[in-house]
Amino acid sequence: MSNKFYENPVIKWIEYRLPIFSFIDESVGSGYPTPKNLNYWWNFGSLAGIVLTIMIVTGIVLAMSYTPHVDYAFESVERIMRDVNYGWLMRYIHMNGGSMFFLLVYIHMFRGLYYGSYKEPRELLWIIGVFIILAMMATAFMGYVLPWGQQSFWAATVITNLFSAVPLIGDSIVTWLWGGFSVDNPTLNRFFSFHYLLPFVIFALVFVHLWALHVHKSNNPIGVDIKGPQDTIPFHPYYTMKDLYGLGVFMIFFMFFVFFAPNFFAEPDNYIKANPLVTPTHIVPEWYFLPAYAVLRAVPDIWFISAKLGGVIAMFGFTLVLLLLPWLDRSPVRSARFRPIYRQFFWVFFIDCIILGWVGANTPDAVFHGIPFLWIGRAATVYYFAHFLILIPLISILEKPKMPPQSISAAVTGTASKGAE
Amino acid sequence: MRKTIKATLLVMAMSLTFAAGPVIAAEGIKLPARNWSFTGMFGTFDRGSQQRGLQVYLEVCASCHSLRLLAYRNLAGIGFSEDQIKAIAAEAEVTDGPNEEGEMFDRPARPSDRFASPFPNDNAARASNNGALPPDLSLMVKARKGGADYLHALLTGYKEEPPAGFTLGDGMNYNTYFAGHQIAMAPPIADDAVEYADGTKATAKQIATDISTFLAWTAEPELEERKRLGIKVLLFLIVLTAMLYAVKRQIWKDLH
Amino acid sequence: MSETASSDDKTRRDFLLLSTIAVGAVGSGLAVWPFVDSMNPAADTLALSTTEVDLEPIEEGQSITVVWQGKPVFVRHRTAEEIKAAEAVALEDLIDPQADKDRVKKSEWLIMVGICTHLGCIPLGQKASDPKGEFGGWFCPCHGSHYDTSGRIRKGPAPKNLPVPAYQYLTDTTVKIG
Numbered sequence: 001m002s003n004k005f006y007e008n009p010v011i012k013w014i015e016y017r018l019p020i021f022s023f024i025d026e027s028v029g030s031g032y033p034t035p036k037n038l039n040y041w042w043n044f045g046s047l048a049g050i051v052l053t054i055m056i057v058t059g060i061v062l063a064m065s066y067t068p069h070v071d072y073a074f075e076s077v078e079r080i081m082r083d084v085n086y087g088w089l090m091r092y093i094h095m096n097g098g099s100m101f102f103l104l105v106y107i108h109m110f111r112g113l114y115y116g117s118y119k120e121p122r123e124l125l126w127i128i129g130v131f132i133i134l135a136m137m138a139t140a141f142m143g144y145v146l147p148w149g150q151q152s153f154w155a156a157t158v159i160t161n162l163f164s165a166v167p168l169i170g171d172s173i174v175t176w177l178w179g180g181f182s183v184d185n186p187t188l189n190r191f192f193s194f195h196y197l198l199p200f201v202i203f204a205l206v207f208v209h210l211w212a213l214h215v216h217k218s219n220n221p222i223g224v225d226i227k228g229p230q231d232t233i234p235f236h237p238y239y240t241m242k243d244l245y246g247l248g249v250f251m252i253f254f255m256f257f258v259f260f261a262p263n264f265f266a267e268p269d270n271y272i273k274a275n276p277l278v279t280p281t282h283i284v285p286e287w288y289f290l291p292a293y294a295v296l297r298a299v300p301d302i303w304f305i306s307a308k309l310g311g312v313i314a315m316f317g318f319t320l321v322l323l324l325l326p327w328l329d330r331s332p333v334r335s336a337r338f339r340p341i342y343r344q345f346f347w348v349f350f351i352d353c354i355i356l357g358w359v360g361a362n363t364p365d366a367v368f369h370g371i372p373f374l375w376i377g378r379a380a381t382v383y384y385f386a387h388f389l390i391l392i393p394l395i396s397i398l399e400k401p402k403m404p405p406q407s408i409s410a411a412v413t414g415t416a417s418k419g420a421e
Numbered sequence: 422m423r424k425t426i427k428a429t430l431l432v433m434a435m436s437l438t439f440a441a442g443p444v445i446a447a448e449g450i451k452l453p454a455r456n457w458s459f460t461g462m463f464g465t466f467d468r469g470s471q472q473r474g475l476q477v478y479l480e481v482c483a484s485c486h487s488l489r490l491l492a493y494r495n496l497a498g499i500g501f502s503e504d505q506i507k508a509i510a511a512e513a514e515v516t517d518g519p520n521e522e523g524e525m526f527d528r529p530a531r532p533s534d535r536f537a538s539p540f541p542n543d544n545a546a547r548a549s550n551n552g553a554l555p556p557d558l559s560l561m562v563k564a565r566k567g568g569a570d571y572l573h574a575l576l577t578g579y580k581e582e583p584p585a586g587f588t589l590g591d592g593m594n595y596n597t598y599f600a601g602h603q604i605a606m607a608p609p610i611a612d613d614a615v616e617y618a619d620g621t622k623a624t625a626k627q628i629a630t631d632i633s634t635f636l637a638w639t640a641e642p643e644l645e646e647r648k649r650l651g652i653k654v655l656l657f658l659i660v661l662t663a664m665l666y667a668v669k670r671q672i673w674k675d676l677h
Numbered sequence: 678m679s680e681t682a683s684s685d686d687k688t689r690r691d692f693l694l695l696s697t698i699a700v701g702a703v704g705s706g707l708a709v710w711p712f713v714d715s716m717n718p719a720a721d722t723l724a725l726s727t728t729e730v731d732l733e734p735i736e737e738g739q740s741i742t743v744v745w746q747g748k749p750v751f752v753r754h755r756t757a758e759e760i761k762a763a764e765a766v767a768l769e770d771l772i773d774p775q776a777d778k779d780r781v782k783k784s785e786w787l788i789m790v791g792i793c794t795h796l797g798c799i800p801l802g803q804k805a806s807d808p809k810g811e812f813g814g815w816f817c818p819c820h821g822s823h824y825d826t827s828g829r830i831r832k833g834p835a836p837k838n839l840p841v842p843a844y845q846y847l848t849d850t851t852v853k854i855g
Contacts, residue, residue: 036676061715078490078560081643083719086711088643089650237672245669248662255658259651260462263563271564271640272556281600494724521734533724657704664697671690 025236027214033232034239035220037412041115042218042239043246044108049206050247051101051254056199058094059143062087066146068192070185073148074273092262098140099265100254102288105133109322114346116334117219123326125212130322132205137319139198140286142191149270150280156183156191158283162296165309182276222411223334224404231408282363290360291353292318297364298374298381314381321388328388331396338402342395349387355380450598452570455630459569459637462652465645466638471499473617474635477628479509480615482558485550485606487538490559491639494532498642499635506532513537551592553605562633562640569633574598576629579608727855729847732786740803742791745854749799750842751791751815752852755826760784762813763827770831773838777827780841788852789828790842793817795835800824815839 006012006021015021025031065084067076080087109129112118118126145156160177164170179186217226226232233239257264265287269280285293295318299310336343359377366373405411458467475496478488493510501509510530515537518525530537539555540546547554565571575598583595583602593603610628617623638644728745730752735741740753755763763777764784781787793800795817801807802815802824810816810823812831817824822833829838844854 057712061712064716065719075490079719079721082490082495083721085714085717085719087715087719088647089711090715092647233676238676241665241669241672245662245665248658248665252655252658252662255651255654259647259654262647268564268566268568271560492721492724494720533721661697661700661704664693664700668694668697671693 027210028240029236030234032214032235033217033226033229034235035218035226035231035408036233036238037220037222037408038218038239038242039221040242040246041107041111041221043243044104044111046243047246047250048101048104048108051097051104052199052202052206055094055097055101056203058090058097059196059199061090062094063196066192068146068189070148070188070274073146073188077147089258092258096254096257096262096265098143099257099286099288100250101136102140104250105136106288109133110350112219113349114336114343115219115221116223116329116331116336118326119223119329119334120326121216122212122219125209125216126326127323128205128209128212130319132202132209134319135198135202135205137289137292139195139202140288142195142198144286145188145191146195147270148188148274150272150274150278151267151270151283153183153274153276154279154283155285156187160187162312162315165306165312167309184276219334220408221335222337222404222408224406224408224411227407227409284361287357287361290358291356292360294356294360294377295381295384297360298377300378314385318384321385325388325392328392329396330393331399331401333401333404335404338404339395339399340402341399342392345387345391345395349384352380352383352387356384452567452574452598455570455573457569457634457637459634459644462648464648466499467634468500469619469621470631470634471638472501473619473621473627474631474633474638475499475509476618477610477615477632478558478635481609481628482632483536484539485546485555486558487540487555488536488559488639489538489557491536492532493530493534493536495642499638503532510534516541551605555606558636558639560640562637564640568640569637571598572633572636573629575604576610576632577625727853730788730852730854731850732852733850737785742803743854745790745842749791750854751787751789751803751828751839753787755785755787759813759826763825763829766825766827766829772830773836775827775829775838780827780829780838782844782846786852787826787828788841788844788854789839791815791839793819793822793835794830794837794839795820795822795833800839 006015011021022031062080065076065080065087067073077091080091082088084090112126112129141155141159145152160174160183163173163177166173175181177187178184179190217232267284269282272280284290292315296311296315299307299314301307302310305313331339331342333339336346355376359373359380362368362373364372364374364377368376458464458470478486493506493513496506496509497503510532513530513534513536514527515530515534516525517528520526540549543554562568562572567574575596578597578599580595580597583589587595587602589595590603593605594607595602596604610625610632612625613623614625614628615623621627641647726746728743728750730741730743730750732752732754735752735754737754738756740751742749742751744750760777766777768774768776778784780789791799791803796819798817798819800815800817800822802809808816808818810832812823812825814826814828814831815824816822817833817835820834822835823831824835824839825831827838828841830836842854844852847853
C-alpha cells in the first residue's frame, strides 16, 4: 500500500497500536510477492476459502430455523424449504456448497500432487492441508445427518458402526458415540453441536495453512524457488483480480446447480423421513466419500485382521497416507512438468481415484462386463496404496528428471525450455 | 491451454461420474420419459393440471394418503383465491385443543392449517390398510428416482394378471414399475375416476398426469420462484464475470 | 500523440474498473437481502397471526389475557364506573391524548396489547389482587408507569398508551384479533 495511505491520521493511529493494515497488505495485498507464473490451477485455494465462508454464513442462518430433535428435524428442514423467506435458497446453497467445497479442495489437492507443492520446505503446509480435509469430512458427515432423512440416519448408523471394529473396546466406543443403544436423539444433538463447531476449527486450520504458505510463498508451475524480485509480482492487484475472475466463473457453475439442479448431488431417499426399522435398498454416501467408501468395502479378511477392521484401517489410511507423502517422494524436482515418468503415473493415479469413486457408487456384488465390482475395487485400492508406498519412492529414485528452467523469470520470458506444457 | 481445458473436462466428468453412479446402479426398469411443463431452465407448472391434480388428490388419494407438509394457504401458489382456499379448507376437519374443559375437539380447517390426514397416526393407517402404510405424498416426487415420471408410470403401470410364473401375495397387485412388482395399493385410478370441474376429459392417463404435476409442486413449491431468480442471478454473474475478465486482462497487460 | 492515446487508454481503464466495482457492489448488496429476509417472520408464522376470543364467560369487572402473535392481549369487561372514569378525562390531561371512544368498539369491552410502551414489561392489573396504579387501570412494576381504565398512560416513563390491536366482532360474543 502507498505511503500516502499510512499518512492518514486515523490509519496511522490504528496502525501504531495494531498493525492490521500492513498485516492485510502483506497477506493478500501489494506487499505480498507472488510468483508471476501461477496458472489457473492456483485459483482453487482461494475459491475453497470463499466457499468455506459461504458455508458458514448459510449454516448460521439455517441453524436459526433448524430443530435438532428426531421428531422435528425433518419437518424443520422442510419448513425452511417452504415457509422461511428464501429458506430454500439458503438450504440449497448449503447443500450444494458442500459438494462444491469438496470438488474445489480435491482439485486443489491434485494440483499440489502434480506440481509437488508438498515438498520441502512446504511439508507442514501440506500436512495442515490433510488435517483440513479430515475436518471437512467429519463436518460433512455430521451435517449430512442433520436433515434426518433415510440416508442421514443410515449414514450415521453405518459410519459410527465403523468404530465397532476397534478390538476389545469397539462396542463401548460406539455406544459412547451414540449416547444410547442406537442412533437416536442424543446422537443427532451432538452431531448438530459438532457440525456447528467444526467449521470454525477448519477456519482456524485454514489460517495456520495460510500462515505456513506465507513463510515460503506459493509454489509455482515450474516448481523452482523464487530467486529474487524479478520472479514475483505483488498479490494485489494481479492475483486478487485473477482470483475474482475465477470466482465469477466458479459462481456461475455453483449457482447453476443451486437454481436449476439443486438435487443433482442428492439422494431421493433423503426426502423420506428417517425410519430406524427400514434400511433403504441402496445406501450410497455423498459422491465425495465414494472413493473412501470403495476402499472400506474392498478389504477382505487378512490373516488375523477381520475384513471389518481391515476396511476401517484402510479407509483411514486412504487419507492418512497423504501425511507421509513429503518423505515418500525423494525427487529433487517438484513440478511434474519436468518429471516424465511421474507425470504419467500421476494421471494413472487420477484415473484410479475416479475408478474408486465409480466402484463406491455400485453395490459390491454388482458386475461390470463379467468383472465383479468387488474385484475392481480391490485392484484399485491396492493400486492406490501402491502409488504412494511403492511407485512414488521408486520413481523418485529411478526417474531422470528434465532440467527445469533456471528461474521463474527465465521461464516466463521463454529463455529456457518451456517444459511439457 | 488445450491441456487446461481437457483437464477441466476431466474434473467435471469425474464429478458427473460420481453423481450419476447411483442412478446407473438403480434397478434397470426403464421409465417411459414424459414431457413435463416444469422441467428445463424455464419450465413452469401447468396451473390447470395442478388444480385438477388437487381435485384428484382430494377425491381419490386423500382417503389413504396424507399430505402433511402442505398447508391450505399454500394453495395460493397454484392460483386459488383466498375465498376458494377457505372453502377447500372448511371441508376438512382438523383436531384442535385442548379447549377450556381440557378436551380436544374437531373443527373445520382454516387456511393456516396443514392438510388434514386421513389417519391419526401410522399405526391406525396400517390397521386400515392390511398392514401396509400409505406413505405421505408431500415429497413423493422428490423422494423417488425418476420423480414425476416414476409416479405417472406407477399409476398407469398396473397389470390385471401378473406374468406367468410370478406369484402374487395375498391382497397384492402387480405393477410393472414398483420395486419387486408387488404393491399393496390397488389400482387407484381409472378412466373417469373423477369428474373434472373444468370439463377436461378424465382419462386414466390425464388423471395420472394431473396428480403427478400436483405432487411435483407439493414437493418443490419453490420451483417457479427458484428458476425465475436463477435466470437473473446467472445473467448477472455472466455480465460481472465478463467485466472481471476484462479488468484482469487490462491489469495483466502491463506485465508482458 | 502517444500521450493522448495513453491517457485515453487510462480513462477507458478507469471506467472499466469503476463500472466493474459498481456492478460487483450492487450484486453483493442484493445477495445480502435473502440472508436478512430469512430472519423476518416466515410464511407459517404470518399465517397464524389471528386469535379468536370468546367473550361470553368474562363477567363484568373481570379481565382475561389471551396470546396473540406471542404477545399478551388484555381483554377487560369494564364496569360502568370504569367506563365513566375513562370517558370523563379531559384530553389535555393526557400524555398521549386519545379519547376513550377511539380505543374501544363497544365501551364495555376494552381490548389492548398488554405490553408497557416503555420497555416491554407486562403491566399488573389483570387480577383482582393486582395493584392497579393511581388511576385504577394498570401499573407497570418495572419502572412505575400508571395506566388508566382506558389503558392510557397517565404517569411514569412510558411515552404511549397501551396499543389497541386491529380486531373485529365476528358475533356479539366472539372477537377476532388481528
